[in-house]
Amino acid sequence: MTDYSKELEIAKQAAQKGSEIIRNYTSNQNFNIELKGKNDLVTDADLETEKVILTHIRNVFPEDQIMAEESAGERRVPEARTWLVDPIDGTTNFAHGFPIYCVSVAMWEHGEPKVGVVLEVGRDQLFTAQKGRGARLNGSLIHxxxxxxxxxxxxxTGFPYRDLHMVEHYxxxxxxxxxxxxxxxxxxxxxxxxxCVAAGYFDGFYEYSLNAWDVAAASLIIQEAGGEISDWEGDDxxxxxxRxxxxxxxxxxxxLNAVEEHFTPEERKAEK
Incomplete structure (x- = not known):
């Protein structure tokens, strides 16, 4: 089994550096908010945090590819080593001064997650996982x-805020x-x-209209904690x-059965 300990350490360092930027903005409440789309916010903190995280990763792994929320173009993970970064997951919460918001950093290789780090900034909860080595919260194993x-x-769950065409069934x-x-x-x-599913706080989770950087790190943390993850058709x-x-x-x-009962086959179908 390949050892990704170095990648995990860099992901943790990058997340910590990002959280420092976020906390600086939180303390002075001085940032600009823009709309990327309907109810889709981006702040100065998102952009600066992403820059700091990407710089840290590139300094150590200059040949790796990176897919990040505020600068992503491609919509698939290459076979090559790829980092997926969400500088602030929960930007709307952050913009309104409401917890919870996280830094999410993942590294995928051969189309599979190998390292996942999610740092909840307000409570300083550090969730981590390395493929085949379990999941941890602040260093302690979780299940x-x-x-x-x-x-x-x-x-x-999460309420849809951009794509509302299924909201009635939701x-x-x-x-x-x-x-x-x-x-x-x-x-x-x-x-x-x-x-929260990985740590046993939630027993299950469902949502639609999510992006790759929202789930790339936490998915591995769930799998390493013994959980299952799928789309709304039970596939991968x-x-x-x-979805x-x-x-x-x-x-x-x-x-899965509840979703099948409440959504049409077309609504359950994962996007390609």
Missing amino acids: ISRITDPADSLIG LDLFEYLMHNTHGVRRPGSAAYDLC NWLFGK ILAGNKVIHDFL
Whole structure:
């Protein structure tokens, strides 16, 4: 098994450097906010944080490719070593001074995640994973929930804010889960939500209209914590398919069945 310890260390360093920039902006509340699209914000902090993270990675691995939220072009992960970076996952939360928001850094090779780091800035929670070596929170091993009765489960989700064409069915599913679980929570950062599944805070998670950099790091953290991750058809086109489910096998399959009942086959279909 290839040792990616150096890559993991650089990812952690990059995330920490990014968090320092974010905290500086948080303390003085002096930043510009722009719209990239409907309800899609970007701030000075996003841009400066991304620059610092990318510079740190390139200084150590100049030959590697990088795909980052504020500068991404390609919509597929090459076979070559590629870093996927979200400088602030939860920008809307950050822009309004509301927790939670994260730095997310992943390294993929041969089309698979090898290193994943998600740093929740406000509480300084560092979630990490290296392929084949488990998942950790601030250095301690974590594991997904062992709850197998959906009625006892707590589910995480994210509300769509750009793509609203499925919102009616989305709310129908939301109501169904309110009646058939302990509840549904929406922190506002998909990277953090997925890490909550890995740590057992959430028993499952579902969302649509996500991007690769939102899930590239946390997906490995879930897998290394013993969880399952898929698109809404139960397949593996979740990185760019914009539809994702996660949990232990029982809760994942419960959510998969619930999605099947509340969305049409076309709505469930992952994007190509």
